[in-house]
Amino acid sequence: MPSTSSINDGKLAPGSTLILVGTTKGAFVLASDASRKAWTLTGPHFPGESVYALAYDERNGRQRTLAATRSFHWGSTVRLSDDFGKSWTGPERQTVRFPEASGLSLVQIWQILPGPADDPDLMWAGVEPACLFESRDAGESWTPVDGLLNHEHRQKWQPGGGGLCLHTIVPHPHDKQRMLIAMSTGGVYRTEDGGKSWRPRNHGVRAEFLPDKYPEFGQCVHKVASHPAKPERLFLQNHWGLYRSDDWGDTWHDVANGVPSDFGFCMQMHPHDPDTVYIVPMQSDQFRCAPDAKLRVYRTRDAGASWEPLTNGLPQERAYETVVRDALTADSHESAGVYFGTRNGKIFGSRDGGDNWTEIADSLPPVCCVKAAVVGGNH
Amino acid sequence: MAISIVLPRALHQYARGSNVVSLDEPCPTVADALASLGARLPAVTDRLLTEQGELRPHVNVFVGTESVRFLDGLETELADGSTLTIVPAVSGG
Amino acid sequence: MTPTLTTDEIQRYSRHLILPDVGVAGQQKLKAARVLTVGAGGLGSPVALYLAAAGVGTLGVIDFDVVDVSNLQRQILHGTKDVGRSKLESARARLHDLNPHVRVETYETRLTSANALEIIGGYDIVVDGTDNFATRYLTNDACVLLGKPNVYGSIFRFEGQASVFGMADGPCYRCLFPEPPPPGSVPSCAEGGVFGVLPGIVGTIQATETIKLILGIGETLAGRLLLIDAQSMQFRAMTLRKDPACPACGTRTITTLIDYDEFCGSPGAETMDDIDDVLEITPRELAARLSGGDDSLDLIDVREPYEWAIAHIDGARLVPLGQIPKSLSSLDKTREIVVMCRSGVRSADAVRFMQSQGFARVRNLAGGILRWSSDVDPRVPRY
DSSP states (O other), rough: OOOGGGGGGGGOOTEHHHHHEEETTTTEEEETTTOOOOEEEEEETTTTEEEEEEEEEGGGGGGGGEEEEEEETTEEEEEEEEEETTOOOOOOOSSSOOOOGGOOOOOEEEEEEEEOOTTTTTTTEEEETEEEEEEETTTOOOOOOHHHHHHHTTTGGGOOOBBEEEEEEEEOSSSOOOOOEETTTTTTEEESSSSSOOOEEEEOOOOSSSSSSSSSOOOOEEEEEEETEEEEEEEEEESSSEEEEETTSSSEEEESSOOOOOOEEEEEESOOOOOOOEEEEEOOOOOOGGGGOOOOEEEESSSSOEEEOOTTTTTOSSHHHHOBSSEEEESSSOOEEEEEEEESOOOOEESTSSSSSSEEEEEEOOEEEEEEEETOOOO | OOEEEEOOOGGGGTTTTSSEEOOOOOOBBBBHHHHHHHOOOOOHHHHHBBBTSOOTTTTTEEEETTEEEGGTTOOOHHHOOOOOEEEOOBBBB | OOOOOOHHHHTTTTTHHHHHHHHHHHHHHHHEEEEEEOOTTTHHHHHHHHHHTTTTSSSEOOOOOOOOOGGGTTOOTOGGTTSSSBBHHHHHHHHHHHOOTSEEEEEOOOOTTHHHHHHHHHHEEEEEOOHHHHHHHHHHHHHHHHHHOOOEEEETTTTEEEEEEOTSSSSHHHHHSSSOOOSOOOOOHHHHOOOTTTTHHHHHHHHHHHHHHHHHHHOSSSSSSEEETTTTTEEEEEEOOOOOOOOOSSSSSOOSOOOHHHHHHHHTOHHHHTTOOEEEEOOHHHHHHHHTTOOOOOEEEEHHHHHHHHOOHHHHEEEOOGHHHHHHHGOTTTTTTEESSSSSSSHHHHHHHHHTTTTTTTEEOOOTHHHHHHHOOSSSSOO
């Protein structure tokens, strides 16, 4: 059995499992072998900086971890590690920058997503104020996607108290001209021409907080998920509302069938089953904690027709836990691992697709982001 | 013209390890001095200023012993021999 | 009443008594003095030790932490035998051993907006040795409200800062950093690391300033910010000016203590993800409703009076952010309320607070007065 304590030496054997955890006060890395029974925690990396986006990229012979860090004083940047966090390189220059003429300044990086296997140095980042950035050198340099930077709706997108962020990026797995993104608030936008033009795709998604409840755009979408095996079917967790689209976002219909609340932030596809989706509902926008203080992951195995609570091993009383939009993830093992982190600094994991859960870490700073990967396992 | 810029330690790594940067080109204002600093050490000004050239919040700049907030901000004029000191808010105890 | 010195005390303080500028009268002033140290950690340790040694008659100490072995690298008030013990118990024992003539008063609590005025009100001088922004703003505002000198020190890695705030004619912490930090990460020693002797340097400077204030000698750091770099061992003194627009000591618009934890985004405060969807109304929507004669809306402007004087929207009512908690009873929960500020950030804080207090129909004016000016009424000046 390969030892995961070797993560301290910057090495992990093929088949090892990696959980990247971003918190308001730094990043942590958890490593285990394929059995996922015992975890080695390293970190904090970047102590004192908040980490809202993490990614792991194995294309082109890399084993690269990317972290978006935000310093209280000195701004936000992307850092890279090729040894599972043992050492990090920070760019001299801040690489995610808006052009001066845009009138915009970067606040925070909310998402980093490696591109497709056959374009092995392409990578995307979603940022605040809402924009998409693209890297053609695996995350070393970044340029904004003009079609969104100069979007005619930009003046109408509404920053809330925490800012206007582009937090979800869904590339079409077979057609490079097509991509879908989501922002809060603004909603879902889609391109069919490789990012030159973007049209809102929110038909049927409710904006509870606007006078016009079904506007063309302006919705507060929290997360969108899709499975590569059925790329045109999408699931959406809204600020109030749980939706599905079967036509790549053209229309959305409600699938909140049997959930205690359709308010929530995060949403994750099962790695192998396109009908299985995970969410963690929150009680309400007024009280953003697990409903009735019972921490429940909800799973659908029939693409939203029904949802079942997953509670085995999760605290079912006085669990005033909050799970934010990027704090739920899955690995790609055959028996899927599902993981999430909470605002109270706990990490929970399941190695059987959600049937049984264990607490993997506790007392971390508030968790903003959790990503999982299998070393040598994705491509 | 000689201007010195004293950097907080958190930025030394971007200033080749030095805590004082000396500029000898003409810098009529604080903004000019920061632009000159940026030409030489862009990694430092990336962290001091936003893309729009504004000082990041919770960072004060002093000319001599005076905060530019009580002078003319980034348009504060500099005399030969001026020292700029960059001071971030810190909270530890 | 001036306290007299006992024979023991005369022996103990003899090196003070023969020092011009201290002498018996000075030592009596020290004995009569009441000083509060906020925090018994890196800064509070040398402060309390030197003030006790110097014979400050009453020392108050606030802390709610227990001694951890990782504290001992810098928190010299505590020893290895104290690990696991409350910092206050440890401090009391150590200070009593150092100088049994000092009365030590302990407060095992966090300093909060609910207890700050009462605790600080019982002392002559406050020494700020806290390790977070929330308590720094709270300490500052409470000292300004009560007219108490606030001997400030803070440290990060190899660098420190010290000053004296809260003097009648001097600046305060908000004159230096007016805006509390936004929610998010705020490095403290635990996270950023600290050079162990640095709090010794800075805390000793704080103790020095405190004793000078008690004795009325020398020139204190009031009006100056001392910057200390332990690596280059350079000390630089910057001028600090009293800001006439300072909401604490200038315009005095801060008349009550607010929930600083929430303000500064300490753990527990909801951050980015949780507030990015405060209910909003755009300036255009609002204007359309108002011009249509809709009078079902109450408009609340949470800026400061000096900002209100620059520009405001007709029909709005001024309730500065700090006064919102006190003013809730004057607001009608059943009506629709639109809250505004300059750019929409402070008002979002107010909206969340009001929501938590049962105001269901409260919305934030998106983009604030600035967007109102750009989208609706350009006659409203931007500032």
